[in-house]
Amino acid sequence: MRETKAPGRPKSISVVLTAEANQRLSDAAKKAGRSRQLEAMLRMHDHLKKFPEINGDYWEITSMTENSEM
Numbered sequence: 001m002r003e004t005k006a007p008g009r010p011k012s013i014s015v016v017l018t019a020e021a022n023q024r025l026s027d028a029a030k031k032a033g034r035s036r037q038l039e040a041m042l043r044m045h046d047h048l049k050k051f052p053e054i055n056g057d058y059w060e061i062t063s064m065t066e067n068s069e070m
């Protein structure tokens with residue numbers, strides 16, 4: 001199926017977060033004075049610029065412990 005929207009137009013997605021990731025997103029957004037949606041968008045864009053590919057153990061990425069933080 002071909003994309004009917006013009007390229008470059010914003011797209012919306014839904015994501016599943018752990019309770020801890022959800023709380024961290026809320027805390028970061030509040031501290032920065034931004035909405036959760038804007039905070040998530042900025043962080044996604046930043047991450048995709050820095051890490052165009054993810055290889056390896058996905059469990060390590062989704063496990064939010066002090067040792068796995070960047």
